[in-house]
Amino acid sequence: MDLNFRSIFQRTFYYQFNSVHVLTYVLTYHKHGAGKGILRLYISNIAAPKNLIKNTNGNFSKINKVPNLVCPECGEVLGVPTISKGQRRAYRMRQGYFHRKLEK
Numbered sequence: 001m002d003l004n005f006r007s008i009f010q011r012t013f014y015y016q017f018n019s020v021h022v023l024t025y026v027l028t029y030h031k032h033g034a035g036k037g038i039l040r041l042y043i044s045n046i047a048a049p050k051n052l053i054k055n056t057n058g059n060f061s062k063i064n065k066v067p068n069l070v071c072p073e074c075g076e077v078l079g080v081p082t083i084s085k086g087q088r089r090a091y092r093m094r095q096g097y098f099h100r101k102l103e104k
């Protein structure tokens, strides 16, 4: 595929998520296409860190077996596992508990 085509139509944005109280790095998320809404993070789009990906990649029979997304510093719950409309596993993020930053 032509690179220009790809960059226009398949832009991927990387967001860094930090817990808001101590600005601790939580994860890196890649999002396809523009759009502000990031209240649900598709688990398969979490790009880093490796230990989080490993924790969420297990063979969980039910969505409620997937571990909560927690602040690595204090264990505060930042997101809870859910199933999106498209039947994908996602974290529903708690508003006000995280800060996101677009990586360039």
Ligand SMILES: [Zn+2]
Pocket (backbone or CB within 6 Å): 019, 021, 022, 024, 071, 072, 073, 074, 075, 076
């Ligand atoms: Zn914390």
